Amino acid sequence: MSPSAREQAVETILETADGSLLDLVDNLLNKGVVVTGEVMLGLAGVDLVYVRLSALLCAADRVFADTRKDARP
Amino acid sequence: MTPGLYVYAVLATGARADGTGLAGEPLRIVPCGDFAAAVGEMDDAPAVEARTLRAHDSVVRALAQSAEAILPARFGCVVKDEIALRDALQPRARELGDALRLVRGCEQMTVRVYGRDAAGAPAAEPAADEPMTPAGPGTDYLVSRQRERRRAREVPELDPIRSALSMLVREERAQRHRTPPLLASVYHLIGRGQAAVYQETLTRAAAALGAVRVSASGPWPPYAFTPETLV
Amino acid sequence: MTSRDAAAQVKELESLRAELERTVNSAAVPRWNADPEEVQRSVAKLVLTLVEFLRQLLERQAIRRMEADSLTPEEVEAIGTALMRLEETVRDLGARFGLKPEDLNLDLGPLGRLL
Numbered sequence: 001m002s003p004s005a006r007e008q009a010v011e012t013i014l015e016t017a018d019g020s021l022l023d024l025v026d027n028l029l030n031k032g033v034v035v036t037g038e039v040m041l042g043l044a045g046v047d048l049v050y051v052r053l054s055a056l057l058c059a060a061d062r063v064f065a066d067t068r069k070d071a072r073p
Numbered sequence: 074m075t076p077g078l079y080v081y082a083v084l085a086t087g088a089r090a091d092g093t094g095l096a097g098e099p100l101r102i103v104p105c106g107d108f109a110a111a112v113g114e115m116d117d118a119p120a121v122e123a124r125t126l127r128a129h130d131s132v133v134r135a136l137a138q139s140a141e142a143i144l145p146a147r148f149g150c151v152v153k154d155e156i157a158l159r160d161a162l163q164p165r166a167r168e169l170g171d172a173l174r175l176v177r178g179c180e181q182m183t184v185r186v187y188g189r190d191a192a193g194a195p196a197a198e199p200a201a202d203e204p205m206t207p208a209g210p211g212t213d214y215l216v217s218r219q220r221e222r223r224r225a226r227e228v229p230e231l232d233p234i235r236s237a238l239s240m241l242v243r244e245e246r247a248q249r250h251r252t253p254p255l256l257a258s259v260y261h262l263i264g265r266g267q268a269a270v271y272q273e274t275l276t277r278a279a280a281a282l283g284a285v286r287v288s289a290s291g292p293w294p295p296y297a298f299t300p301e302t303l304v
Numbered sequence: 305m306t307s308r309d310a311a312a313q314v315k316e317l318e319s320l321r322a323e324l325e326r327t328v329n330s331a332a333v334p335r336w337n338a339d340p341e342e343v344q345r346s347v348a349k350l351v352l353t354l355v356e357f358l359r360q361l362l363e364r365q366a367i368r369r370m371e372a373d374s375l376t377p378e379e380v381e382a383i384g385t386a387l388m389r390l391e392e393t394v395r396d397l398g399a400r401f402g403l404k405p406e407d408l409n410l411d412l413g414p415l416g417r418l419l
Contacts, residue, residue, distance in 0.1 A: 009120055009121035009122060010121055010325075011325065013121065013122065013123055013126070014321055014324060014325050016123075017123075017321060018317075019290070019317055019320075020290065021123055021126070021127075022317070022320050022321060022324055023183055023290050023293070024123075024126045024127065024130055025126065025324050026183070026258070026324055027130070027145075027183075027293060027296035027297070028126050028129055028130065028147065028148035028296070029121070029126075029147065029148055029149075030147075030324075030327055031147060031296045031297050031299065185316070185320060187316045187319075208377055208380070208381055209381045209384075209385070210384070210385065210388065211380070211381040211382060211383065211384030211385030211386070211387075211388060212377070212380050212381045212384050213384070214384045214385070214387065214388040215363075215366060215367065215370060215380055215383065215384035215387065216384075218363060218367065218387075219367045219370065219371070222364075222367065250319075250323045251323070251326075252319045252320075252322045252323040252326070253319060254312075254315060254316055254319050255316065255319040255320050255322075255323055286312075286316070288316075
């Protein structure tokens with residue numbers, strides 16, 4: 001499903017939503033375990049490159065336990 | 074092309090996944106080191122519709138029935154295969170492990186806080202008990218950003234009823250909003266089976282809130298207590 | 305229930321809906337699309353958004369480390385100064401292309417609301 005179709009679908013749901021469905025949207029689309037990230041790059045309205053970001057980003061002090069020591073002379 | 078895996082939840086190891094997923098596909102467990110993921114085979118994420126959202130929620134609720142601890146996945150999370158799933162979860166093992174311990178035996182109540190915004194935001198000035206550091210502009214800047222971030226997660230409007238709820242609430246997540254009269258959403262982690270007592274307690278205590286109105290929904294699987302970002 | 309209560313509840317529901325629309329939509333559009341008519345502005349927007357994204361990641365991390373007491377006061381001061389200047393720089397460069405801070409919010413979808 002393309003991002004814009006998804007966006008439209010979300011809008012449609014929100015327009016017609018009752019309270020319990022709004023809670024569901026809040027819970028299911030906003031929160032939860034995140035497994036991958038993705039971004040679509042395009043030119044002139046055409047999607048060209050799809051980038052999938054795996055968990056590349058993490059805190060330096062978690063990866064390198066001794067960052068501080070290494071960083072100090 | 075082999076189908077991808079739709080992720081429903083992260084569970085403790087040894088968890089079972091009986092039944093079917095939101096497209097009727099059989100569920101199975103993928104062991105991922107210290108925990109496990111409940112998945113179903115699916116080519117692509119399903120369309121975002123009221124029906125599919127409800128179906129996702131039902132699958133998560135059914136999984137929660139047989140699992141002491143569950144971290145529900147966001148809707149529409151599809152990974153290529155088991156290897157991709159492990160690669161994505163493994164770097165976050167510690168965070169996910171902590172979250173699984175937190176939600177063990179618990180479920181979530183969602184409280185919406187409505188009212189008139191109390192004369193704008195609380196003063197941006199440092200509180201009296203937090204004196205400005207004499208360190209320098211860089212430190213002042215970082216400390217002020219820290220306070221700003223903290224304030225976005227605080228709901229002082231609920232203070233008058235916190236003591237009444239404290240017996241039931243094990244953990245809280247909160248988010249302030251910018252769309253009055255909705256001031257904030259507060260997510261409370263409570264023991265399973267205590268939703269009715271919670272509702273009763275909240276309704277009774279809410280009289281002390283004055284102009285602020287609250288309404289709670291639940292119980293929910295602990296959606297708001299799963300790690301949300303990578304850092 | 306009085307009609308006044310009912311009206312209040314409709315208003316409350318509306319504001320919840322508006323809030324969700326705001327957050328869900330900002331998180332559901334992970335795309336950058338260069339507009340041929342405005343390539344300069346589009347490129348500036350992408351670059352500045354990525355810089356702002358990284359700046360916020362660094363800020364979060366710095367705050368976390370500060371709270372965990374794993375930074376010396378000198379480090380806190382130096383990092384804070386750098387983040388402050390970086391924020392000013394992003395804002396100034398953005399203004400040259402007519403970009404407001406809220407325009408610099410390319411969300412990375414399922415990664416979560418990062419900004």
